Amino acid sequence: MQIKSLDELYELRQESTGKIALRLHMGTSGNAKTIMVCGGTGCLASDSDKVIKNLELIIKARKLEGTSIVRTGCFGFCEQGPIVKIEPDNVFYVRVGPKDAKDLVDEHLMKGNRVERLLYEDPQKNEKVHTQEEMSFYKKQSRVALRNCGLINPEDIYEYIALGGYEALGKALTQMSRDQVIDIVKKSGLRGRGGGGFPTGLKWEITKSQQSNVKFIICNADEGDPGAFMDRSILEGDPHSVIEAMAIGAYAIGANKGIVYIRAEYPLAIERLNTALRQARELGLLGKNIFGTDFSFDITLKYGAGAFVCGEETALINSCEGKRGEPNYKPPYPAEEGYWGHPTCVNNVETFANIPVIMTKGAEWFATMGTEKSKGTKVFALAGKINNVGLVEVPMGITLREIIFDIGGGIPNGKKFKAVQTGGPSGGVITEQGLDTPIDYDSLLERGSMMGSGGMIVMDEDDNMVNIAKFYLEFTMDEACGRCGPGRIGTKRLFEMLHNITAGKATMADLDALKQLAYMIKDSALCGLCQTAPNPVISTMKHFWHEYVAFVKDVDHPRGEGRYTPKNKIGMKS
Amino acid sequence: MQKVRIKFHIERKNYSWQIIYKYFEKLVNVMTKPQDIDVMKPTGQEFPKEKYDELEAFINNLETTKGALIEILHKAQEIFRYLPRDVQLFIARKLGIPGAEVFGVVSFYSYFTTKPGGKHTVSVCMGTACFVRGADKVIEKFKEVLGIESNETTEDGLFTIKDVRCIGACGLAPVVMVDGKVYGRVKVEDVDGIINTYRKQEEQNADKVLR
Ligand SMILES: Cc1cc2nc3c(=O)[nH]c(=O)nc-3n(C[C@H](O)[C@H](O)[C@H](O)COP(=O)(O)O)c2cc1C
Ligand code: FES
Numbered sequence: 194m195q196i197k198s199l200d201e202l203y204e205l206r207q208e209s210t211g212k213i214a215l216r217l218h219m220g221t222s223g224n225a226k227t228i229m230v231c232g233g234t235g236c237l238a239s240d241s242d243k244v245i246k247n248l249e250l251i252i253k254a255r256k257l258e259g260t261s262i263v264r265t266g267c268f269g270f271c272e273q274g275p276i277v278k279i280e281p282d283n284v285f286y287v288r289v290g291p292k293d294a295k296d297l298v299d300e301h302l303m304k305g306n307r308v309e310r311l312l313y314e315d316p317q318k319n320e321k322v323h324t325q326e327e328m329s330f331y332k333k334q335s336r337v338a339l340r341n342c343g344l345i346n347p348e349d350i351y352e353y354i355a356l357g358g359y360e361a362l363g364k365a366l367t368q369m370s371r372d373q374v375i376d377i378v379k380k381s382g383l384r385g386r387g388g389g390g391f392p393t394g395l396k397w398e399i400t401k402s403q404q405s406n407v408k409f410i411i412c413n414a415d416e417g418d419p420g421a422f423m424d425r426s427i428l429e430g431d432p433h434s435v436i437e438a439m440a441i442g443a444y445a446i447g448a449n450k451g452i453v454y455i456r457a458e459y460p461l462a463i464e465r466l467n468t469a470l471r472q473a474r475e476l477g478l479l480g481k482n483i484f485g486t487d488f489s490f491d492i493t494l495k496y497g498a499g500a501f502v503c504g505e506e507t508a509l510i511n512s513c514e515g516k517r518g519e520p521n522y523k524p525p526y527p528a529e530e531g532y533w534g535h536p537t538c539v540n541n542v543e544t545f546a547n548i549p550v551i552m553t554k555g556a557e558w559f560a561t562m563g564t565e566k567s568k569g570t571k572v573f574a575l576a577g578k579i580n581n582v583g584l585v586e587v588p589m590g591i592t593l594r595e596i597i598f599d600i601g602g603g604i605p606n607g608k609k610f611k612a613v614q615t616g617g618p619s620g621g622v623i624t625e626q627g628l629d630t631p632i633d634y635d636s637l638l639e640r641g642s643m644m645g646s647g648g649m650i651v652m653d654e655d656d657n658m659v660n661i662a663k664f665y666l667e668f669t670m671d672e673a674c675g676r677c678g679p680g681r682i683g684t685k686r687l688f689e690m691l692h693n694i695t696a697g698k699a700t701m702a703d704l705d706a707l708k709q710l711a712y713m714i715k716d717s718a719l720c721g722l723c724q725t726a727p728n729p730v731i732s733t734m735k736h737f738w739h740e741y742v743a744f745v746k747d748v749d750h751p752r753g754e755g756r757y758t759p760k761n762k763i764g765m766k767s
Numbered sequence: 768m769q770k771v772r773i774k775f776h777i778e779r780k781n782y783s784w785q786i787i788y789k790y791f792e793k794l795v796n797v798m799t800k801p802q803d804i805d806v807m808k809p810t811g812q813e814f815p816k817e818k819y820d821e822l823e824a825f826i827n828n829l830e831t832t833k834g835a836l837i838e839i840l841h842k843a844q845e846i847f848r849y850l851p852r853d854v855q856l857f858i859a860r861k862l863g864i865p866g867a868e869v870f871g872v873v874s875f876y877s878y879f880t881t882k883p884g885g886k887h888t889v890s891v892c893m894g895t896a897c898f899v900r901g902a903d904k905v906i907e908k909f910k911e912v913l914g915i916e917s918n919e920t921t922e923d924g925l926f927t928i929k930d931v932r933c934i935g936a937c938g939l940a941p942v943v944m945v946d947g948k949v950y951g952r953v954k955v956e957d958v959d960g961i962i963n964t965y966r967k968q969e970e971q972n973a974d975k976v977l978r
Contacts, residue, residue, distance in 0.1 A: 583938060
């Protein structure tokens with residue numbers, strides 16, 4: 194079937210609502226139950242697919258009618274995975290192993306008793322909590338980009354449509370001009386979630402204004418920051434929202450071809466994206482004459498091959514062209530001269546995921562969330578020394594303290610909080626004093642860190658900050674593409690200095706040299722990767738100078754353990 | 768050097784074409800001097816023709832080869848498991864581009880490997896989340912137990928250690944992945960156990976063959 198008008202889409206939505214009615218608590222039909230099992234990478238790693246298999250077997254054996262099992266995307270609460278939610282009873286089970294399937298069926302489904310042992314226990318109150326809403330992890334979150342993750346089956350386009358999917362695209366194509374679309378995005382105040390924070394509406398406008406018959410729209414899914422998994426979870430849990438948004442963006446800027454540049458290390462996201470693309474094509478939501486208009490659009494996938502720098506947009510475009518992923522000087526910006534020299538708009542996955550809701554709920558609604566200059570919400574991947582590792586989406590302007598202590602549940606084993614690194618290898622640390630700043634793009638920059646793509650690594654009193662800085666430098670040294678001198682040689686020298694410091698072979702003069710070199714690289718490197726590479730050093734030196742000094746002066750100071758084995762090539766990957 | 772000199776002569780003294788040709792000959796001789804490596808001879812492992820055919824079919828089926836080099840390399844690595852020189856040269860000839868260009872791309876991306884791996888790949892996550900939860904100690908232990916560095920293969924060809932960046936299971940940090948199986952919350956004490964499960968598997972397989 195091909196959808197040729199908005200009305201046909203509404204009809205299809207009507208037909209599909211039955212699929213998700215139980216989950217939305219829209220009327221119950223007898224004993225029917227939906228069991229939602231998380232099928233994100235994290236939960237799959239702890240055997241959630243075996244949980245599904247066992248549930249299926251037992252349900253079949255017990256001849257339970259009307260029970261359906263749905264494999265959803267990531268719920269976000271990865272620490273407690275695998276997660277199972279039973280609707281319409283609204284019961285949230287955590288750490289469900291394959292062996293627990295029997296109890297879930299026999300106790301919960303057959304007898305209607307909650308399985309107490311699998312409920313989440315609130316660590317503060319020491320009591321069992323059974324609904325998602327009551328959990329402190331979810332209380333302060335507002336899910337916009339993640340609205341469908343952990344709710345729908347990402348491999349079923351009808352569930353997405355039942356929740357209002359593709360309506361935004363239909364409306365944009367049939368009722369709005371290209372300028373009107375751009376206007377809404379501009380008014381919403383949405384800024385790029387890939388790290389730079391460039392206003393998305395403005396980027397679209399610039400790309401639209403370029404005179405060219407051929408334009409491209411690219412989705413940047415090369416999430417390279419280790420320890421961050423926002424984009425992957427969105428693509429795994431709700432691929433259609435990204436596809437829909439890319440089509441809307443393409444219409445606005447005048448492109449007919451889209452590319453998703455995705456890491457080859459994300460096999461599950463690739464698989465689900467491919468499924469979603471196929472389904473969208475089958476319904477005519479991609480392809481020729483979408484919604485009966487003269488707008489045609491399709492998307493192809495390009496795979497990354499393990500290079501962090503390919504997240505940078507000009508490097509990404511080079512890599513799409515099958516070349517080494519080295520960045521170019523800007524300007525010209527990709528919006529002017531991008532993929533094969535044509536105007537190209539590059540946006541991040543999470544940026545795209547916000548677009549469809551903005552179109553349906555309106556710019557004003559979106560702009561009510563967040564701070565004056567940063568609107569909306571941001572997804573963070575909370576990891577490291579924190580109780581509730583997982584994916585959280587919070588309104589901009591919330592404080593770090595709320596994220597780490599209220600949502601994240603604080604530091605495990607009664608240890609003391611020391612610092613949090615935001616912005617991955619390009620960011621810096623924020624200490625106790627900075628915990629109460631409302632976070633948005635600008636306040637984090639002021640604090641010497643940055644928003645980055647949303648990785649947030651929490652460190653406790655046991656972590657030595659010099660070692661952490663060294664860890665990040667080892668990463669950037671490995672990943673520096675080698676195009677510019679400061680990046681190729683500078684990061685290597687910087688790392689060697691840190692290595693000497695942690696090995697106890699440095700003097701105070703070396704610390705000075707370290708500082709100088711850090712600033713020099715910052716000022717002279719070619720692209721964002723190496724310009725920001727010294728940030729972890731600069732910010733740890735600012736806040737934890739005494740730890741650097743301790744390595745130099747204190748003879749008995751424990752030496753850093755590193756896994757560094759000198760390579761003879763300078764800054765080249767072996 | 769040679770090139771410059773020829774140009775010089777042409778400009779300065781009007782040498783006849785024969786003489787110019789002689790210079791060219793000289794130049795060509797320099798270039799075809801016997802080299803240490805014979806590029807026509809396969810190095811190391813020889814692959815069956817079917818594998819090359821499969822790759823060739825894939826390339827022929829592409830809509831366009833413009834910009835498709837990375838895609839082709841992904842496919843080649845899937846077929847051959849790694850990208851030895853011969854495979855790289857095969858691709859270069861097929862696409863009509865210099866072998867250096869192919870090697871340039873292969874060496875840039877860490878996903879591509881030019882060495883065959885062991886039977887089991889032990890990928891230790893060295894992402895930030897795993898690092899702060901002690902992945903560095905875990906990888907050291909693996910190196911010690913297996914007696915190799917990362918990106919090396921044990922002598923019996925059973926294990927290769929790789930340090931990878933975030934496999935996306937940060938909630939289970941520190942994470943180790945052996946082939947497709949993920950081990951979460953790995954402690955240094957668990958390392959021997961993990962290795963032994965695979966060693967035992969091998970022994971059982973060997974037993975079966977013997978019986
Ligand atoms: C070293 C480096 C790595 C980057 N990595 C990513 C990334 O993994 N994902 C991403 O979306 N943007 C990344 N960016 C930002 C992109 O260059 C670009 O700004 C972004 O994709 C634009 O999309 P947005 O406007 O929606 O944020 C990176 C930038 C630099 C300098
Ligand atoms: S950092 Fe190890 S799985 Fe993410």
